[in-house]
Each structure stands twice: as structure tokens, then as C-alpha cells.
Amino acid sequence: MVTQENNESAKTDKPEPIFIGVDFGTSKISITTSEGKNVLEQNVIGYPKDPISSKFLKKEVLYGEEAIKHRIALDIFRPIEHGTLKSNKEDIAAAKGLLEHCLKSIDLPDDVESYAILGVPAEASVLSKKILTEISKDFFTSAMVASDPFCMAYELGELENVLIVDIGAGTTDLCRVHGTLPEPDDMLSWPKAGDHIDQTLIKLITEGYTDAMVTKEMAKRWKEQYAFVGEPQNDIKVDIPVDSSALELSITRELMESCESIVPDVITGITQLISTYDPDFREELRNNIIISGGGSLIKNIDSYIEEELSIVGGGRVSIIKEDPFLAGSKGALKLASDMPEDYWKQLIK
Ligand SMILES: Nc1ncnc2c1ncn2[C@@H]1O[C@H](COP(=O)(O)OP(=O)(O)OP(=O)(O)O)[C@@H](O)[C@H]1O
Ligand SMILES: [Mg+2]
Numbered sequence: 001m002v003t004q005e006n007n008e009s010a011k012t013d014k015p016e017p018i019f020i021g022v023d024f025g026t027s028k029i030s031i032t033t034s035e036g037k038n039v040l041e042q043n044v045i046g047y048p049k050d051p052i053s054s055k056f057l058k059k060e061v062l063y064g065e066e067a068i069k070h071r072i073a074l075d076i077f078r079p080i081e082h083g084t085l086k087s088n089k090e091d092i093a094a095a096k097g098l099l100e101h102c103l104k105s106i107d108l109p110d111d112v113e114s115y116a117i118l119g120v121p122a123e124a125s126v127l128s129k130k131i132l133t134e135i136s137k138d139f140f141t142s143a144m145v146a147s148d149p150f151c152m153a154y155e156l157g158e159l160e161n162v163l164i165v166d167i168g169a170g171t172t173d174l175c176r177v178h179g180t181l182p183e184p185d186d187m188l189s190w191p192k193a194g195d196h197i198d199q200t201l202i203k204l205i206t207e208g209y210t211d212a213m214v215t216k217e218m219a220k221r222w223k224e225q226y227a228f229v230g231e232p233q234n235d236i237k238v239d240i241p242v243d244s245s246a247l248e249l250s251i252t253r254e255l256m257e258s259c260e261s262i263v264p265d266v267i268t269g270i271t272q273l274i275s276t277y278d279p280d281f282r283e284e285l286r287n288n289i290i291i292s293g294g295g296s297l298i299k300n301i302d303s304y305i306e307e308e309l310s311i312v313g314g315g316r317v318s319i320i321k322e323d324p325f326l327a328g329s330k331g332a333l334k335l336a337s338d339m340p341e342d343y344w345k346q347l348i349k
Pocket of ligand 2: 023148168293328
């Protein structure tokens with residue numbers, strides 16, 4: 001809490017507040033601070049299933065990558081689903097535990113005022129935003145939520161007539177930016193992104209090779225290594241477990257189809273946000289579309305979307321130049337630092 005200072009010297013001795021940007025994504029949390037620290041962790045928490053696994057792992061709780069590594073011996077919680085924080089007790093506790101773990105890892109001092117902005121999906125539910133703000137109260141002097149794609153635009157300094165397309169794990173989020181904080185009409189969000197590609201890939205592979213055993217982790221790994229849209233450049237072969245052995249099989253068509261399966265909605269979303277924009281600025285918006293999030297790493301995604309857009313009025317599409325996993329938290333940090341002091345004080349009241 002902001003405290004009243006009693007004398008002048010106390011005022012001057014007061015340490016500078018710390019600003020923090022948090023991107024609470026479906027698959028990862030990223031945090032960036034005004035002290036120049038950052039952390040990127042998988043949004044997963046695991047508790048040993050029984051006393052044996054607890055003894056073997058020597059821990060009562062495992063976070064992020066470590067939890068994924070030992071997932072067989074753990075009860076796993078992924079608190080964010082389709083970009084939204086689940087509202088049951090266990091998942092709220094998991095989200096809080098993960099945030100605490102990440103903040104500990106960057107040594108956030110607890111005797112300094114801290115102001116955080118948490119990036120959430122463009123159309124996150126009121127409940128989800130409220131729970132996240134509540135959780136944050138234990139860690140920061142004050143915190144507020146902001147649309148994730150807007151934070152990305154803020155980080156890029158692209159604040160006029162730009163359309164951000166953030167393809168994450170749980171949701172695809174669109175936000176058109178026109179020099180002010182976005183209004184609800186400026187944003188669109190739907191639960192079809194990286195996780196959907198993984199599920200589609202599993203479905204297509206197991207339809208083609210009925211004995212294949214493909215886990216979600218395998219599909220995600222293959223996607224992250226080879227994802228592409230449009231004309232295949234080479235044949236993609238992977239080792240697929242079949243019965244007690246593994247066969248090297250081609251997944252080129254399956255991977256292409258699953259990656260392309262998210263594109264039609266993106267085209268519809270872009271078209272909708274352009275067609276409802278001020279006609280004087282539509283051309284500029286159409287020619288300033290930026291893809292972000294993990295989905296921006298799908299090979300050829302920019303030219304493929306551009307090609308699809310050419311049928312419905314055209315557009316120019318580019319890939320975010322920043323790290324797509326950190327742009328949200330870096331933008332949230334920038335926004336937090338630029339917020340007037342009075343604004344934060346009003347939130348504390
Ligand atoms: N090289 C890659 N090619 C394609 N997809 C990738 C690649 N690397 C990561 N991804 C996918 O990007 C997604 C994660 O992206 P990101 O970190 O932007 O999501 P998030 O912010 O956690 O989720 P959301 O924004 O939906 O809440 C995952 O589905 C991941 O598998
Ligand atoms: Mg995201």
C-alpha cells in the first residue's frame with residue numbers, strides 16, 4: 001500500500017517504485033520488471049501423486065518445465081484454459097503459486113512499492129480479470145489488467161492504425177489500435193490457436209495411422225519444430241510410437257492441415273475489424289497487420305494470411321520483430337511505467 005510520509009527526509013529516502021509487466025498466458029507466464037529482470041516459465045504446476053513420488057522428487061510442488069519433465073509422477077494443473085483462469089479453488093491456488101514462484105525467482109523486493117499490469121486475452125471474462133487482480137493484491141502495491149495484444153502494440157510503439165493478431169496457445173486475439181486504450185469493439189478473441197493445432201494434428205495422424213500413439217507433448221514438440229502453412233518445402237518425418245516400437249512416418253500433410261486449420265477464423269476476424277473501422281483509415285489498418293504470439297513462428301504464416309486476404313480486399317502482414325513470448329510482458333511493463341501516478345493511487349483507494 002502507498003503510505004503517507006511524515007517528513008521531508010523520509011520522502012527523499014523513499015526507494016523508487018518498481019513497475020512490472022506480466023503476461024499470464026495459457027501456456028506460459030512471462031514477467032518483465034523495470035529493474036531489467038525477466039522470467040519466462042511454463043504455466044504448469046504439479047503435486048506429487050503419492051508419498052513415494054514426493055520422496056523421490058524431494059519436493060511438495062514442482063513448477064513449469066520441471067513439472068512437465070516429471071508429469072507422470074504428478075497431479076498436473078494448468079490454471080489457464082483458452083486464455084481464461086479457471087475459477088475453481090485448486091486452479092486459483094495453482095495460478096497464485098506460479099506467480100509467487102516466478103516473482104521469487106527474480107527477487108522482487110517486498111519492501112518497495114510495486115505496480116503491475118497483467119496482460120490478459122482481448123476478451124477475457126470479467127470473472128477471470130477479477131480473480132487475477134485479486135491474486136495480485138498479495139504481491140503488488142497495485143495491479144490492473146490490460147488487453148494482451150494492446151500491450152504488444154504498446155511495446156512496438158505502433159499505436160496508430162495497426163492490427164495485432166496474437167496467436168497464442170489457448171486463444172487467438174485481435175486488437176486494432178488507434179492511439180487510445182482499446183474499446184470492446186476494437187478486440188476479438190476466440191479459443192482456437194496452438195492447442196487446437198496440437199489436437200488437430202493428433203486427430204489427423206491417428207486417423208491415418210490407426211495404431212499410432214501420439215501424446216499432446218509429442219504433437220506440440222513436432223509442431224514447434226516443423227510448423228508451416230502453404231506449399232511444403234520438404235517431407236517431414238517423425239518417429240511415431242506404434243505398439244511397442246516406433247515407426248518413422250511422414251506427417252507433412254497432417255501438419256500442414258492442422259496449422260492451416262486456424263487461418264480461416266483469422267481472416268474472418270481481420271475482415272470484421274477492418275470493415276467496422278473508420279473508412280478514412282481502413283487502408284492504413286489493412287496494410288499494417290502484425291502477427292505475434294507463439295503462432296507467429298509458424299513458417300510462412302505472414303505470406304499465407306496475406307494470400308488469403310487478397311481474395312477479400314488485400315492487406316499487408318508482417319511478423320513481430322520482438323521476441324513473441326516476451327512482447328506482451330514488456331509492453332505491459334512499458335504501459336505500467338507510463339501510467340500517471342494518480343491513476344495507480346485511484347486504484348488503491
Ligand atoms: N516454433 C513454433 N512454431 C509454432 N508454434 C509454436 C512454436 N513455438 C511455440 N509455439 C506454440 O505457441 C503457443 C504458445 O504461444 P504463446 O506463448 O504466445 O501463448 P500464450 O500466451 O501462453 O497463450 P494465450 O495467449 O493463448 O493465452 C503454444 O501452442 C506453442 O506450442
Ligand atoms: Mg498470449
